Amino acid sequence: MSSISRARGVWLPVAAWAVTRGVILLCVLRVLVLPGPDVTTDVSVIYQNWSEILKSGTFPLADVTWQYPPAAALAILSPGLLPFLDYAPAFYALILLTDAAALALFLRAGRRPGHRPAGAWVWIAGVALLGPTAYARYDLMVTAVAVAALFAAARRPRVAGALVAFGALLKVWPVLLLTGAAVRGRRARALWWSAAGTAAGLTLFFVAAAPGALAFLTFQRDRGTEVESLGALVFHIARQYGWDGQVLLHYGSLEFLGPGVPLVSTVALTLSLAAVGWLFLWRLRAGEPGPTTLCDAAFAATLLFTTTSRVISPQYMLWLVGLAAVCVTVRAGRQTLPAVLVLLATGLTQLEFPVWFAHVVASDLPAVVVLAVRNGLLVAASLLACRRLWVSTRGGGAGRTGPPEVVRARRPSDETTAAPPRLTGSAQRTQTPADGSPAPGR
Numbered sequence: 419m420s421s422i423s424r425a426r427g428v429w430l431p432v433a434a435w436a437v438t439r440g441v442i443l444l445c446v447l448r449v450l451v452l453p454g455p456d457v458t459t460d461v462s463v464i465y466q467n468w469s470e471i472l473k474s475g476t477f478p479l480a481d482v483t484w485q486y487p488p489a490a491a492l493a494i495l496s497p498g499l500l501p502f503l504d505y506a507p508a509f510y511a512l513i514l515l516t517d518a519a520a521l522a523l524f525l526r527a528g529r530r531p532g533h534r535p536a537g538a539w540v541w542i543a544g545v546a547l548l549g550p551t552a553y554a555r556y557d558l559m560v561t562a563v564a565v566a567a568l569f570a571a572a573r574r575p576r577v578a579g580a581l582v583a584f585g586a587l588l589k590v591w592p593v594l595l596l597t598g599a600a601v602r603g604r605r606a607r608a609l610w611w612s613a614a615g616t617a618a619g620l621t622l623f624f625v626a627a628a629p630g631a632l633a634f635l636t637f638q639r640d641r642g643t644e645v646e647s648l649g650a651l652v653f654h655i656a657r658q659y660g661w662d663g664q665v666l667l668h669y670g671s672l673e674f675l676g677p678g679v680p681l682v683s684t685v686a687l688t689l690s691l692a693a694v695g696w697l698f699l700w701r702l703r704a705g706e707p708g709p710t711t712l713c714d715a716a717f718a719a720t721l722l723f724t725t726t727s728r729v730i731s732p733q734y735m736l737w738l739v740g741l742a743a744v745c746v747t748v749r750a751g752r753q754t755l756p757a758v759l760v761l762l763a764t765g766l767t768q769l770e771f772p773v774w775f776a777h778v779v780a781s782d783l784p785a786v787v788v789l790a791v792r793n794g795l796l797v798a799a800s801l802l803a804c805r806r807l808w809v810s811t812r813g814g815g816a817g818r819t820g821p822p823e824v825v826r827a828r829r830p831s832d833e834t835t836a837a838p839p840r841l842t843g844s845a846q847r848t849q850t851p852a853d854g855s856p857a858p859g860r
Contacts, residue, residue, distance in 0.1 A: 431538045438546035445550035454772030457554045462506045468494050477630030483670030488624035488631040489587035493556040513553045520562040527747050537747030544739030547765040555733040560589045561740035568713050568744045575605045579612025598715025642673040644729040648793045649682040657781040686728045693722035704811035710751045717741040718803040725796045732771045735764045752806045759799035766792040
């Protein structure tokens with residue numbers, strides 16, 4: 419019976435994954451067509467044009483919509499690995515393979531002591547709820563790298579550090595995975611040195627390989643307030659009362675331009691700085707990290723910066739789905755409710771983009787309500803995740819189950835009593851105590 423249960427534990431999620439991904443593939447291949455704009459043009463037009471420029475030996479220096487760190491070039495050029503397919507189908511095939519690899523990571527981690535298969539289901543549901551946008555951007559590749567880094571952190575800190583650095587050079591945000599990383603101990607040092615060394619080495623490689631590797635640092639500077647962001651709600655409401663601004667394609671996304679926009683953009687940047695300050699305060703006051711601190715802190719930090727950003731593109735939800743899935747994989751975690759809120763927000767994201775995007779751009783009231791609820795869910799998830807992170811690490815690591823993450827070398831006297839050290843948020847080598855109190859996450 420146990421073998422039958424284990425088989426069901428694998429085949430049920432695999433079957434659900436296959437069905438939902440089949441539908442997504444039909445959408446991106448335009449067999450099924452959703453209402454709204456064609457989400458695949460980013461791949462078939464923008465990515466493909468960038469790939470031709472990159473093949474010429476330079477980054478897209480003349481294109482301000484190129485706002486990605488240099489390793490993004492690898493994702494853009496990756497369809498060349500399948501020369502027997504045209505660019506767009508090859509890209510979707512690689513995204514499908516990456517998606518399958520991420521599912522395998524969740525299923526494997528879910529079978530370990532102290533873990534559960536819930537993370538695989540969050541991943542399956544989250545990508546499905548976002549719909550074809552999940553396969554029409556390269557963010558799923560970045561999220562898979564981040565997931566692999568968190569799962570590798572316990573046993574292979576050098577591998578985890580290298581993956582964090584590579585992810586950050588793909589799309590910056592994976593640097594937030596280090597928010598809750600320990601700073602003391604041999605294995606912690608291995609993580610940090612690996613991340614720093616890999617980041618430095620890859621950056622030097624890309625700078626030497628082609629001009630324009632760091633152009634993204636300035637291309638982001640003059641962005642405004644994108645129509646799906648939290649701050650955009652101010653102008654969606656103001657338009658109901660005669661605000662005379664407009665929505666224009668600006669720096670690769672549809673943004674509000676007009677009176678008051680610079681002020682709202684400044685407020686958004688101020689909120690992001692406030693998030694940095696809160697995370698710094700948390701690090702100062704937190705006790706010793708527990709077995710979920712690494713993933714919980716990464717989830718909370720990414721939520722904060724996504725929610726306060728001047729731009730909340732639909733594909734950003736993939737970042738949150740992946741980190742939420744890691745958090746709920748660890749049985750001791752306390753981020754289940756924020757993870758559920760993220761899933762709800764992801765489902766509403768597909769409704770506002772692409773299905774109702776024309777109505778969002780026009781500030782039609784029903785679409786504005788949907789957008790407000792989606793952004794409200796992100797705010798609630800951010801506050802809850804931060805609260806649970808704070809409570810789980812106060813008072814010297816209260817709420818930990820088992821030994822802390824890799825924070826320092828253990829004393830010789832501990833060798834016979836302590837479980838092997840591990841990094842938070844990843845697989846445990848020993849069974850979590852049954853009575854252990856949980857530790858809270860375009």
